[in-house]
Every structure is written in structure tokens, then in C-alpha cells.
Amino acid sequence: MSYAREDAGAPPSLFPDYGSTRTRAPLQPPLRVPQTRTETTGPAGWDRLMGPSLADLTTQHGGVPQGQRIIVTGRVLDEDGRAVPDTVMEIWQANAAGRYIHGKDQWDAPHDPNFTGAGRVVTDAEGRYRFVTVRPGAYPWGNHRNAWRPAHIHLSLLGPAFATRLVTQLYFPDDPLIEIDPIANAVPMPYRQRMVARFDMDVTEPNWALGYRFDVVLKGREQTPFEEDDHDH
Amino acid sequence: MTIDVADRRPEPRVDNQDPALFGQTPSQTVGPFFHYGLPWKGGADLVGQSDMGARPELFPEAHYVLNQSSPTGTPVGAVIELTGRVLDGQGAPVPDAMIEIWQADAAGRYAGEPGSDPHFVGFGRAATAEDGSYRFRTILPGAIGAGHAPHVALSVFGRGLIKRLATRLYFDGQAGNEADPVLSAVPVERRATLIATASGDGVWTLDIALQGERETVFFDL
Ligand SMILES: [Fe+2]
Numbered sequence: 477m478s479y480a481r482e483d484a485g486a487p488p489s490l491f492p493d494y495g496s497t498r499t500r501a502p503l504q505p506p507l508r509v510p511q512t513r514t515e516t517t518g519p520a521g522w523d524r525l526m527g528p529s530l531a532d533l534t535t536q537h538g539g540v541p542q543g544q545r546i547i548v549t550g551r552v553l554d555e556d557g558r559a560v561p562d563t564v565m566e567i568w569q570a571n572a573a574g575r576y577i578h579g580k581d582q583w584d585a586p587h588d589p590n591f592t593g594a595g596r597v598v599t600d601a602e603g604r605y606r607f608v609t610v611r612p613g614a615y616p617w618g619n620h621r622n623a624w625r626p627a628h629i630h631l632s633l634l635g636p637a638f639a640t641r642l643v644t645q646l647y648f649p650d651d652p653l654i655e656i657d658p659i660a661n662a663v664p665m666p667y668r669q670r671m672v673a674r675f676d677m678d679v680t681e682p683n684w685a686l687g688y689r690f691d692v693v694l695k696g697r698e699q700t701p702f703e704e705d706d707h708d709h
Numbered sequence: 710m711t712i713d714v715a716d717r718r719p720e721p722r723v724d725n726q727d728p729a730l731f732g733q734t735p736s737q738t739v740g741p742f743f744h745y746g747l748p749w750k751g752g753a754d755l756v757g758q759s760d761m762g763a764r765p766e767l768f769p770e771a772h773y774v775l776n777q778s779s780p781t782g783t784p785v786g787a788v789i790e791l792t793g794r795v796l797d798g799q800g801a802p803v804p805d806a807m808i809e810i811w812q813a814d815a816a817g818r819y820a821g822e823p824g825s826d827p828h829f830v831g832f833g834r835a836a837t838a839e840d841g842s843y844r845f846r847t848i849l850p851g852a853i854g855a856g857h858a859p860h861v862a863l864s865v866f867g868r869g870l871i872k873r874l875a876t877r878l879y880f881d882g883q884a885g886n887e888a889d890p891v892l893s894a895v896p897v898e899r900r901a902t903l904i905a906t907a908s909g910d911g912v913w914t915l916d917i918a919l920q921g922e923r924e925t926v927f928f929d930l
Contacts (some may be wrong), residue, residue, distance in 0.1 A: 481929060483733045487871045488790030494738075496869025500919045505930035508889045513853050514877075517819040519832035526749055536774060543928040546790050550725075555733055568746025577772045580805075592772040594746040617715040630739065633771065638811045638825060638862050639930045641873050645737040649722055650908045663735040670734055670869055673726040690725050691834050 478511040479639035479695045480530035480555060485667025493658035495619050499553030511639060511670040524597055530595040531690065533567070533609040541591035543572025545685040548646070548673065551603040557695035559603030565692070566593045566632040567607060574627075576611030608685065614653055626660065635694040646690050647672045648704055655703040741805045741868040742769060743835055748807055753835035755810075755847040756788050762845075777928040782828035784820075786815030786848030789911040791878065793866065794841040798920030801907060802841025806867035809834045810845055810878075812860070817851030835866075849880070849911075860883035865917060865927075874927045878886035878915050879904045892927075899926050 490501035519525065534541055552560040570576045570593060575586035577592055593612070597605040612627050628645040636640065647654050649672055652661050661666055670693075679687025723730070740745070752769040753762030758778050763772055791810070810833045811819075818825040820832070835843045850859045851854055858879055860862040863876040879886055881904050892900060902925045905915035917925050 479930065480733075483869055485735045487735055487737075489870070489872050490875075491871060494869070494871065499801075499870060500803065500867065502927050503920055504875065504924055504926070505796075506927050507895060509744070509894045511930060512857065512890065513819060513822075514811070514813075514860065517811075517821065519830060520821055521830065523857055524830060525752070525776065525832060530774060537771070555731075557731075564746060568724075568743060570742075576746050577768050579767045581742055589771075591746060592774055594772075594774050597830035614907075625780070630743065630746065630763045638864075640737060640874075641864055641875075642734060642902050643866060643873060644734050649724060653851040659737060659871070663737075666723065666730060667732070667735055669727065670722050670725055670730050670732065671737070672722070674722065674724045674726040675719060679720050691734075693732060695733060 477516055477640035477697055479516065479637060480698045481697070482618060483555070485663060485670060491662040492705050494539065494662060495602040496535065516637050518640070519633055520562070524598070525544045526564060526566060526596055529598050531597045531607045533591070533593060533595045536592055537590040539590040539705050541571065541610050545608065546611050547608055547679055547681065547687045548629070548690055549604070549606035549608065549679055549683050549687070552599045552605065552694065553603055554637075555696050558696075559601070560635055560694055561599055561603055562600050563602045563604055563633060563635055564597070565597050566655040567597070567609070567629060568613055569593045569609065569612040569629040572610045574615035585613065585615065594648075611648070612640050619658060624653055626651045631692065633694065640694040642692070642694060644692070645671060647660050648688070649673065649675050720776070722750060737867060738870040739866045740825075741771060743807065745772055745885055746835040748834050749775035752777065753843075753845045755830060755833050755845065757784050757846065762833065764836045778894040784814060784826050784848050785828035787911065789847060789849050789913055791845040791847060791861065791904070791905065791913050791915070793804050793843060793917060794843060795837050795843065795867070797916045797917065800921065802850050803867055803919065804839045804841055806837040806841070806865060806870075807834065808837070808843045809864040810847065811848040811862040812847065813914070814871045815848055852885055856885070856888050856890065858889035859883050859887070860891075863917070868899070874919070875930050876917070876925055876927050877903055878913075880913060881906045895926050901923050902926050
């Protein structure tokens, strides 16, 4: 058993419009190696690692955070459409004004004492997850003159194996900054749109919060000529 | 026939839910501000109860919502430290990277496999310090089977890294390095970029060069 390699939607490591990649992206092509149990196994037991689930980012402090309350829900699947159960998704984001709680974020938009912007959820048996947060604001960054990141939520997933590790960003529909953002643009069209959540009235709750749907698709399992039989276990 | 106003829905966009686009979710960078969201206190200590791995000085204490330690019990095996620096293409340290490790226990079994050490999680996470350094406390992994050399799988994340970079750390002088199916797939002249060197007291050092002359070999998994 091994896991699929990346598909046509994968971005390159070097994308010069995103300036930091110029001195940080490897210039050698990645080396294709056989997958062993190292790549096809992965950690579990989230409470022992990151800590228990933290699915409501709006109730972590004494008061209610500023901004538009939203629900984000969906499924974690593999690329064959199979649910990925009991896997952790870690979440972090800026507040409604586009400010991170991080000390190195120098933008002068206000902090919100009632909002940290970090959480984590674990998928159920059908791969479903759900969290509540506020919609993050766009924020400026130093990549080029008048550069602004589209509003986004950072997502981190381990999936079932070392090979399925994924960190991505969730974007919001109809955000005009997406099409000129060098980080989102590292992903070629039409695959870039895989990172754009769908506004969904069936997730939206009356008099409470707007709802967005976002599925995360991890690499699938495949039989390949690289497969290595390991008779020791 | 008209649809009741409460049942109207916006037209579907070309987006995450479009069946025609179904496929792997693309990777994006962790950016520079992940420290309050990912590296927890103790994430880099797979043996004891220290708070290695986190950078809590980078944000207010009231906003630390991650785990407080890695509760492991005491795993079987020789305690070692893995350390080194993450360097960019100009040799400058990378202070906003994050390393993860995944490794077998002392008997060569991964957590979750039958007979694996119940006190060993096998997974760790460390943010790099201002000088680009990372540090893990763990145990020396056993070989995962005949013909395999002991190794630790590494993932590298950071600002400027659009994708996770996957590599391995091997141990200089270990039996089996020559025959290992992954290490032997690496061109001879680049193998040293994966082999940590011992500096006594169980400390193993391996720098990770993201780019440049001694660029670390990264894998297409
Ligand atoms: Fe961000």
C-alpha cells in the first residue's frame, strides 16, 4: 500500500511572485522515493498531542469577540471520496479586523481581547467536522506595494499517514483579493477554486451565524510499482 | 411556479463544492504567525514533561490555548536529542519555520501498530528559534524491518514554503545505512544532507538547508 503523489492542482515550491519563496524554496526537484511504513503510518490520539477539541473560537474568553459569527463545516475525504474519520484539523486565523494575536504582526488594526483565533476539531466516523469562529479580515503584508492577503483561515491536517500531511488556507467566496494574491495564485486555475468555501444557507442558522461549507481532500491510497512488501510485520 | 422566499439559494459558484473540481486540496504556506496555533508546549519532548517545542514568548499568555505538555510516560530506548538549524538559500537562519518528526519506537514499531510502546507517541513538533535552530528530545528509533536503517521522518513548514517539505534524518555510522531503500535512492553525493552526526551525550545534529549548495534532499512522496 502506498499513497498517491500530488495531483495537477498542487502548487510549485518556487513561486517568485511570493517573494519569500525565492530564497527558501528548494531548487532541486523533489526526489521520488519508495514509500515504506514510515510514510504509510501516522500519529493518532489527539488529546495526548495537541490537546482536546476546541471547536468554538468565539467562547474562549470572557466576552464575545467582534465580527461576523460564522460556522464552517464539511468533511475530510481522500481523493477516492472515502471519509477520513478521527483525524484532527488545527485552525488558526486573524481576528475580524485582520490582526493576528502574534507579537510579530505589526499591522495596527486592533487586537480583540476576546479572540485568540486558534482551535482544533476532530472528524467523526463520516469525516465530518464543524467549528464556529468569526470571519477574519483581510490584512496588508510586505510582499509588494499595496499587498493585501484575502481573508483566510489556516487549516492543518495530519490525515491517516505521514504521506497525507496537509497545511492549506480556506478562502471566502467573492473575495476580489484572491485572484491577485501571490500565495493563492501559486495554485493554478481552476484548482485554486478548491480552496474557496461555499456560502451555504443550509449551514446558516437563523438569527445566529452565517454558514460555509468546505471539504478537505487528502491524498488517496493506491497500489503502485513502488510498493514495497515488508514481511516483518 | 415561484420558490418561497425562505427556500431561495444563491447560484452555486465554481468552488470547493464543485464536483468537477474534486481532487486533492492544494497546499498553502503556514505563514509567519502560526506560533499561537500549532507548536504546543512539550511538542518537541517525546520522552519527558518539558515544554520544549513552543514559542509562547511570541504572543500574550492569555492566548495560549494549545496543550500543556506531551503526557507520554517513559518510553523504552536510548534517549537522544535531535538538533540543527534551518537555513535559507543565503545561509541565513530561518526563525519562522516549524519541524515535525514521525518515527518508530525502540523496537521499530510505529504508534498504533501491534506491540508498539504505549508510552511513545512517535510524533513531535518544534518551532525554530530566532537563530533558526530546532531541538527534539526523543529515543533512538529501531529499524523498521530487515534492510532498513534507523531513521526519523521530518516535515518542514514555514513562511515562504508553499508546500510541506518531507525528508528523513539518518544516524551516522548506523548499521544498515548503505542498504536502506530510501537512503540508497539518494544520489551518493547528496546523502550527507540526510545523515545526522553525533556530538556525544546522545546529541545528533543535522542542519536543514532549504536551498543552495548543500540543499537538503526533499522527497516527492
Ligand atoms: Fe494568514
